[in-house]
Amino acid sequence: MSGFVDKILNDFVEDLWYSDITPDREAPELIRAVIMDVLGEISVRLKEINLVDLLTRDIIDLIGDHLDLFRRNQAAIGVDVMGTLSSEERDERLKHYLMDLKQLHPTLISSECEYKVLQHIIGGLLAVVLRPREAQCPLVRCIAREIVTCLVMQPVMNLASPIDDFIQLWEEMSQP
Numbered sequence: 278m279s280g281f282v283d284k285i286l287n288d289f290v291e292d293l294w295y296s297d298i299t300p301d302r303e304a305p306e307l308i309r310a311v312i313m314d315v316l317g318e319i320s321v322r323l324k325e326i327n328l329v330d331l332l333t334r335d336i337i338d339l340i341g342d343h344l345d346l347f348r349r350n351q352a353a354i355g356v357d358v359m360g361t362l363s364s365e366e367r368d369e370r371l372k373h374y375l376m377d378l379k380q381l382h383p384t385l386i387s388s389e390c391e392y393k394v395l396q397h398i399i400g401g402l403l404a405v406v407l408r409p410r411e412a413q414c415p416l417v418r419c420i421a422r423e424i425v426t427c428l429v430m431q432p433v434m435n436l437a438s439p440i441d442d443f444i445q446l447w448e449e450m451s452q453p
Contacts, residue, residue, distance in 0.1 A: 278313075278316060279313075282309055282312050282313060282316070283309070285312070285429075286305050286308060286309055286312075289424070289428045290305055290308060290424075291305055311407070311411060311417075311421065314406075314407070314408055315403075315406045315407065318405075318406040319406060322406075350371055350374055350375065353374060354370055354371070354374055358370075372385060382394075391431075391434070392426070392431070395426050395430050395431065395434070396422060396423075396426045399422050399425045399426045399430060400418070400422045402425075403418060403421050403422055403425070404418070407421065
């Protein structure tokens with residue numbers, strides 16, 4: 278894990294902007310300490326999760342709720358119509374239908390809305406996992422929130438969403 282954190286710091290802090298400001302290593306080491314503390318706190322909390330309940334109850338309920346919502350929306354748009362559309366057209370129809378009902382999740386409205394939701398989630402997560410001293414400092418909270426939101430979660434979300442982009446990235450990485 279330490280090597281992974283070092284790579285992130287090197288690529289996204291030192292090489293990207295910090296080395297242009299100063300050769301001093303204090304700030305990257307402080308950032309590293311905060312990241313390691315956060316990862317340690319997350320690890321402790323993950324150990325407390327009851328995996329049996331999570332997998333057999335919570336995730337099953339979420340999948341069931343999602344399928345029920347899809348079926349209701351599909352019935353409202355028309356099962357026959359939905360069957361003739363491509364996946365992109367079906368997604369657009371569902372998006373517009375849910376937008377008209379004011380039930381579309383904010384992350385799907387625009388990239389700005391997605392950013393704001395991610396920023397809010399990461400802010401809440403950091404409030405829980407940062408040490409109290411760091412959590413009390415608005416500058417630390419702001420910088421940590423923006424680094425995690427913009428340099429970690431947005432790229433991860435972009436990788437996870439369209440499968441075509443993931444396949445293209447995979448192909449680029451696997452070529453010599």
